[in-house]
Amino acid sequence: MEQPASGAEPADAAGGDAEALDRPLPEGVRRRVVALVSDAFGGLTVTELPAQLRQYARFTPNRRARFAGNAMAAALESDAIFRQRIGERFAQADPELAAAVESGSPPPAADPMDVAAAAYVLRPVGWVKLVAAAGEEVQRADAERVDEENRRELERLREELAQARTTTKAETERLRTELDAARREAESAQRKLRGALSDVKRGEAALRRTAAEIETVRAEAAAQVSAAESETRRLKARLTEAESAVESSRRAAREGRSVEDMRLRLLLDTVLESAQGLRRELALPPAAAHPADLVDAVEPGRMSPKDVAARALSDMDPALLDQLLALPQAHLVVDGYNVTKTGYPTMPLEKQRLRLLGGLAMLAAQTGAEMTCVFDGAELAAPVLLAPPRGVRVLFSKPGVTADELIRQLVRAEPPGRPVVVVSTDREVADGVARAGARPVASALLLKRLSRV
16 A cells, blocks of 8 residues: 655644544444444555554454454554554545545535544544534434333333223223122122021021930830839749749649649740730840950951060061061061161172072062062162062162152051061161051061071
8 A cells, every 4th residue: 555655644634633532432433433444454454454453354344343343443543554544445435425524514414423433534623523523413313212212112101001091990890890799699698608507506406306305215215124124023023923833833733733723824824925025025136246255365367467576586586577477468578778788788789689689589488478678779879770589579769769768658558457577777667667557677687587598
């Protein structure tokens, strides 16, 4: 690019450089200046660019404006030669606007921000006034835009207010209608309630009358029972007399007293017929209960896990577990890790599980009892691939559920009366399953029993 000759810069331009802004460049004007510099940037060689801008020489105008905007604005303000070169490129791109700005009479139809950006780059005499005027114009335009937006917002709010008033009026009418309907329903409900209260009072009075009648019937029944007892005593006395008469009649028969024999036979028939009539009148059922039914004892087949404890076996005697598993339909629930960490805690978890399940499989084959072994799923680093042994159900607790909770769920799932034995040393688990009807035993007892398998 051809360098300007010394002294070629007009005196007015020198005076324009002496001018300075007394306030920051308006943001809109600054963006236009950056865009103008970015567009003219591509027409300069790398050597014509200031050192701090050479790294952006290959950028597109948009990327250049986005990433080098502050650097270009600073170079334009501090580097007069760079500003002059940008001004020349701008004059070539828009000669009419550049000439008008240089002459100090920008066209009235031009965008004030474009005029201010051109004045900032070209720096003619009075360029500060042009920039200030552009800033004021922008502020005025912004104010007008804000006023227009406020006016439109006010109109919108007025429309919304009118619509809200209409909606509120309709909603008020609807609510008033619903309120009237609710009041009518409430009055109807009150009338029904009063009627129901009257019915209740009448029912209570009828209930009191019925209770009085029941008491009367009970009193009459008691009187009848008392009369029946008196009649029974009288009949017993007559029976005694009849027996005496029978004995006398026997003596009379032996003596040939036939008339007395007939009288005694008639008396006996009368007594028997009276007793049968009294039984029919009292509607006495035949005796169904027997005294032996009232004796408290354990019948065969009704032994429970709690009854086994009464056989004086030690809580640590393996025979106790054998007796529990010998109960009909017994179910053994094992707290897996509680048993393995009691018996062989130093082994890896996988080997602990395999050893315990092997012993339970042999115990299930010997006793035929149902067996469930529960392990805590929180102890697992990954899902377990395990083939449960024959006769043993293996369960792992879900995430967020402990093995203790799973054991309590298994016990609650069993029907009342089924023998359920839970193996765990955890006192909380033992107390919980005991309240649910199961029999808790210690883990050491199962380990002793498995050592005999």
